[in-house]
Amino acid sequence: MTEKLKKTGLIFFPAFDWAISETHPEREERLLYTQDQVFEEGLLDLDNITEFKPGIATYDDINRTHICVPDAKSLTTQSHLISAGGAITAARKVMTGEVDNAFALVRPPGHHAMLVAHGARGFCNINIEAVMVEYIRKHFGVKKIAIVDTDCHHGDGTQDIYWNDPDILCISLHQDGRTLYPGTGFIDDFGGPNALGATINIPLPPKTSDEGFLHVLDNVILPVLDEFKPQIIINSAGQDNHYSDPITNMCFSAQGYALLNKKLAPHIAVLEGGYSIERALPYVNVGIILAMAGLDYSYVREPDYNPEKIRQSPEISQFIEKESQEILNMWKRRNDMKADIVGSSTYLRRTKNIFYDTDQIHEKQSETVRVCGDCGGLVMIESAADNGRKIFAVILPHQCCPECRRNGEMFFERVNGVQYSNIYFQDREKDVFIIK
Amino acid sequence: MILGIDVGGTHTDAVLVDNFLIKKKTKVRTDNSNITASLLDAARKMITGENIKRIRRIVLSTTISTNAIVQGKTDRVGMIMLNGPGLAPQMLNTGKDSFFISGYINHRGIPIQPLNKKEIKDVGAFFGEEMISQIGVVGKFSPRNPQHELNVAAILDDRQRNFSLGHRFSGQLNFPRRIATTYINAAVHNIYQGFVQRVQQFLQEIQMNVPVYILKADGGTILINQSSAYSVLTIHSGPAASIMGVLATADIKEDAVALDIGGTTTDISVFAEGVPLLEASGVAIGGQKTLIRGLYTKSIGIGGDSAAWIKNGNLFVGPEREGPAAALGGAFPTPTDAMIVLGLAAIGDKQKAVDAIQRLGSQLNTDTVATARMIMDKTITVIADTVRRILEEVNNKPVYTIHDFLEGKTIRPRILYVVGGPAAAIAPGVAALLGYPYKIPEHSEVANALGAALARTTAEINVLADTEKGELTISEEGLVKKIPRNFSLRGVIEAGREALRDRALKMGANLNELEMEVTEEQEFNMIREFHTTGKNIRVKIQIKPGLITNGVARNH
DSSP: OOOSOOOEEEEEEOOTTOOSSTTOSSOGGGGHHHHHHHHHTTGGGSTTEEEEOOOOOOHHHHHTTOEESSOHHHHOOHHHHHHHHHHHHHHHHHHTTSOSEEEEEESSOOTTOOSEESSOBTTBSSOHHHHHHHHHHHHHOOOOEEEEEOSSSOOHHHHHHTTTOTTEEEEEEEEOTTSSTTOOOOTTOOOOTTSTTSEEEEEEOTTOBHHHHHHHIIIIIHHHHHHHOOSEEEEEEOOTTBTTOTTOOOBBOHHHHHHHHHHHOOSEEEEOOOOOTTTTHHHHHHHHHHHHTTOOOTTOOOTTOOHHHHOOOHHHHHHHHHHHHHHHHHHHTGGGHHHHHHTTOSEEEEEEEEEETTTTEEEEEEEEEEOOSSSSOOEEEEEEETTSOEEEEEEEOTTOOHHHHHHHHHHHHHOOGGGOSEEEEEETTTTEEEEO | OEEEEEEOSSEEEEEEEETTEEEEEEEEEOOTTOHHHHHHHHHHHHOOTTTTTTOOEEEEEOOHHHHHHHTTOOOOEEEEEEOOSSSOGGGSOOOSSEEEOSOEEOTTSOEEEOOOHHHHHHHHHHHHHTTOOEEEEEETTGGGOTHHHHHHHHHHOOTTOEEEEGGGTOSSOOHHHHHHHHHHHHHHHHHHHHHHHHHHHHHHHTTOOOOEEEEOTTSOEEEHHHHGGGGGGGTTHHHHHHHHHHHHHSOOOSSEEEEEEOSSOEEEEEEETTEEOBOSSOOEETTEEOOOOOBOOEEESOSTTEEEEEETTEEEEEEEEOSSOGGGTOSSOOHHHHHHHTTSOOOSOHHHHHHHHHHHHHHHTOOHHHHHHHHHHHHHHHHHHHHHHHHHHHHTOOOOSHHHHHHOOOOOOOEEEEESTTHHHHHHHHHHHHTSOEEOOOOOTTHHHHHHHHBOBOEEEEEEEETTTTEEEEGGGTEEEEOOTTOOHHHHHHHHHHHHHHHHHHHTOOGGGOOEEEEEEEEEEEEETTEEEEEEEEEEEEEOOOBSSSOOOBOO
């Protein structure tokens, strides 16, 4: 059963001395039994698996990705910087060819952190995958990247950061938002006007098991990736779809996770959620590592694994087949949608109410994007949080066209500062970040 | 007085030490087909009617088990694995008489699947038919709960059989390494046991009744009569003797690097505040990674007799040794020849050295002296680069807490100790490249024996407390006991210190030398559904390698 061996890098940073709060699931103990299993299996002694110490992300790395309010320093602790640094280390090892692929088994997670961040939501302060993606773009000049978010919760933060970016494909499969935090991620969320189809959501019914996940992989994700042709594939690897996870309702297994990673063949996997720390994580993580390294994972099974007991119903199978077809049809029509959506507008606005459950902050945001045929489009955001902070941000995309740049610089120049606590300018193309 | 004997690959060295002064030393050739004879030969040369009453301790470092492995003289071993879920059995190197049976324990030490008695008895019947009496039993996660391993042994117990149980050798997690360690222990048991008996018999013959110790791979000692069940721990004690030898002749107190430059190789070791570093997981024996605690040493293929050669106009030194230096009749020019040409050494036939270097120089269009310098520079650069790489590796070891990440100990050597034949010629150059001063300790040619003689008893234990389960486990002792739910980290450390103390005393430690050190302590709140349900506490305590007292030996 052993496939072609791959050199796999492992960045393991369990942050054994960090928790959100005393009895929070995002706790010190979270990766303890995973560490036990990885050590006991002797995975780090295998010739094709190498462990690397994480680096530490800088505030520049974060400012390239987020608009942190008031600033990156006040929003992060050392643990966030090391977690993001671990993801960056994984990327570096892959991009420099030291390894074929890498898995950053780090915490705390990040995929609920949005472009503008006022605090922590869904256990996340900064989006570690997005910080890594921006690092890869800056330092290695990679243009097209796909992020496949396999966490059980909608990867709403990553979606938000890349909503208007046609070069970063964000696919999130997750438990139906009507039944789980954060309550979003329906198939109509398909990307901003200049980036239609670069956001794909695949909500799955509760009780979806291996068959459902693999159906979606084979019938939506892989065909879309084939067409998008990303240079790098990232698995935002949450492990809370597991049948034993205490805060979700899905029926995915360690075997399923391993097979998914074998088929998806991500260059980089980054740990996201997953809170069944004894019954699932040790087995899921060993399964993913073996699958990434091209090794036999067929003996990796949870002690209570019984595929018959957790198999999804025929109704769920039917639903998923139909939904997959629908999403694929949308993907095929993505280039024809723009005219309908845009009409004669030159700017489009969307407004959002964002709740930071971890930090108990309410934010009202309006995001305006310039309709543009030449780049991702100038984005301007006005955001007010109920902690009294109100900000304005101008964001220029990668490969920014001259028209968007001219407009963006003008808005930043002319915006009336009186009503805002801070005004931000983020130029993703030239890697410039200014707060005034 | 202490008698130390080190059986090396070529020579067996012996030394008598009194109050840290070398009183007597000898060197005999090692007969690799009869190690015990070489050892006793050296002992006979040292022990006289006059000094026999004054010798109060004997320490031996022997290659007996290593040789048995190299020469394939080990016993057939029946292996029983309780592997549970995880790595595929085909990926494990378990020897040919091995069986994977049902029954396993999980990461918390909770039995998940019971043993199948019938299955075990069938395996036992096979071992019986095949006359296999050395049996290794290794369970996944057995350090977390040794019960399955113990039960398998109990089911198969029989007077003829000797059992090696995985959990006894180390509390560290690593199933493949535990398998290798257990296998080797079982395979060398008989041959090692024979050696122990022979030594004891010899002492009886000469009517000596003093404690005899064996040096372990971690640079510590164990009483010979306690060592029989742990023969595997005494393998690979050669490098340990060498490092303890450096420690015994140099007064190392700070972060330091030591080089032992030999003919074929240079061994590099690292000291943190004067204490030699240990291998992170365990030493490798004949390419097999084990859980045997051992001193960290890196051997590189460059030494006084390494061949210097040219490829595509570039000069290389080593890693091959093609016989002795040209000055001593070898075919290739070597660093030793370069030293002779440069007047840094005076051995053998100088003309032969000059000729060999000149021949090499003509290929590079350089004169003889310049070529000799190039050889020296190359040798020095390779060694210095390796030292730097090793330190980078040691200092970049992954850590798992924010505290260690930000404030973890970094080794910054203040001094370089260099021993071995070419030490004086090579040390200054290496030290200059590394940027710290060097010292060539007054090192005796019997340093290894001296290191063995003065090594203290070391031990380590891993203690795990799971207050949700209400159990405390000490793998190395095979101990599982009930604890109350409010058991604390302090209680775990106390229990560990007590167990380590008993263990070390049993191994032969001196009551005054029980310098214990907690090397790891972790305490986790176990949280289930937003409630704290217990604590998972992990503690590792050791008696670190060092000398029996703080003195440093001098030549007499």
